[in-house]
Amino acid sequence: xxxxxxxxxxxxxxxxxALAFYQSVFGxxxxxxxxxxxxxxxxxxxxxQVMWGQVEAESGFRIMACDVPSRLGWNPGEIPLFVSVRGxxxxxxxxxxxxxAAGATILQPLAPANWSPLYxxxxxxxxxxxxxxxxxxxxxx
Numbered sequence: 001x002x003x004x005x006x007x008x009x010x011x012x013x014x015x016x017x018a019l020a021f022y023q024s025v026f027g028x029x030x031x032x033x034x035x036x037x038x039x040x041x042x043x044x045x046x047x048x049q050v051m052w053g054q055v056e057a058e059s060g061f062r063i064m065a066c067d068v069p070s071r072l073g074w075n076p077g078e079i080p081l082f083v084s085v086r087g088x089x090x091x092x093x094x095x096x097x098x099x100x101a102a103g104a105t106i107l108q109p110l111a112p113a114n115w116s117p118l119y120x121x122x123x124x125x126x127x128x129x130x131x132x133x134x135x136x137x138x139x140x141x
Contacts, residue, residue, distance in 0.1 A: 006054075007083050008064040009128060012074050015050035015065040018126045025099040028057025035069075043070060061085070076127055083128060086135040090118045097132050100124055 011018055016032065023030045031054045036047040049067035056062040063083065068074040087093040097110045103125035110120030110132065119133040 004062075006062050006064050007081070008066070009081075009083075010066060010068050010074060010076075011050075011126065012070075013046075013049060013067055014126055015053055015067045018128070019050070019053045019055050019063075019065050021124075021126070022063055023055045025096055026055065026057045026059065026061040028055050028059075028061060030055050046070065081129070082121075082131045084131045084133075086133055088135060090134055093118055093132050093134055097122075100130055100132070 009015070009018065019030055019032065032050055033052045034048050035041045035051045038051050040051060041047045046067065046069055049069075050065060052064070052066055054062065054064045085093070085096055087096075094110065097120055101122055104122040106120070106122050107129070108119065108121040110118060113119035113133075116136055117134045119131075121129065121131050123129045
């Protein structure tokens with residue numbers, strides 16, 4: 001048996017735009033279900049917001065997102081999570097960085113680091129912090 005973990009991002013009305021952006025960065029297929037589609041509308045103003053959404057690419061990238069309804073508390077926090085994207089080489093990682101960097105705040109420029117041939121951190125235009133790096137094999141502790 002195998003399991004997979006998928007990062008699930010919560011937004012307040014921006015999930016559709018965020019998923020479209022991430023699809024433009026990583027490619028793949030997008031799936032969306034609105035509150036209206038699911039028959040779960042509690043606030044008519046939020047009927048077309050995303051109850052469940054996902055982008056999944058053949059590369060193995062997958063991310064999920066939803067819009068938290070206004071009836072529920074939501075605070076994105078200062079840095080509530082990082083989404084980590086690791087590649088096997090710089091040629092794989094750099095194009096994702098270039099696309100994610102559009103409109104982003106660069107927290108650590110993409111460059112060689114002591115622990116990785118390439119490492120960078122940015123906060124994208126939706127407030128999500130991304131860490132991109134080239135994977136290095138480490139000996140088990």
